[in-house]
Amino acid sequence: MSTEILLRYIHFICILTIAGTLVAENSIIRKTMFRSDINKLARIDSVYGLAALALVAAGLTLWLGSYGKPADFYSHNPIFHAKLGLFAAVGIASIYPTVFFLKQRKGDPADTVTIPLIIIRLLRLELVLLAIIPLLAGLMAKGIGYHL
Secondary structure, X not given: OOHHHHHHHHHHHHHHHHHHHHHHHHHHOOOEEEHHHHHHHHHHHHHHHHHXXXXXXXHHHHHHOOOOOXXXXXXXXXXXXXXXXXXXXXXXXXXXXXXXXXXXXXXXXXXXXXXXXXXXXXXXXXXXXXXHHHHHHHHHXXXXXXOO
């Protein structure tokens, strides 16, 4: 198996993992939750974070490591930069919920915690922004936006 195929596979699996964990977080989150449930969210969120790190590593290697298309194909494409920007926005939007889950999971598992509305909205925003990225990836793969 070639390195490029392996990297693309890792990239794809990470994308699916990120989407799956975000869907899981959005389906589990409630206005009030037991700390034990917040602990589950924190564990799901840690899988999300690891997948995001692996995605970045695989993506950067594909972009800059001379695998597949040349780096200029990506570097000179504003759609690629929009895709990166959206991914960065998803990552930034995930910081506050991650910190909240990590802080709130400690304590008596039977305690109830009120989840701030901003946490729920940020999780929804992450999902919406993530849903746009495949459209940009498809446009980019067709060479749309590429100008040298």
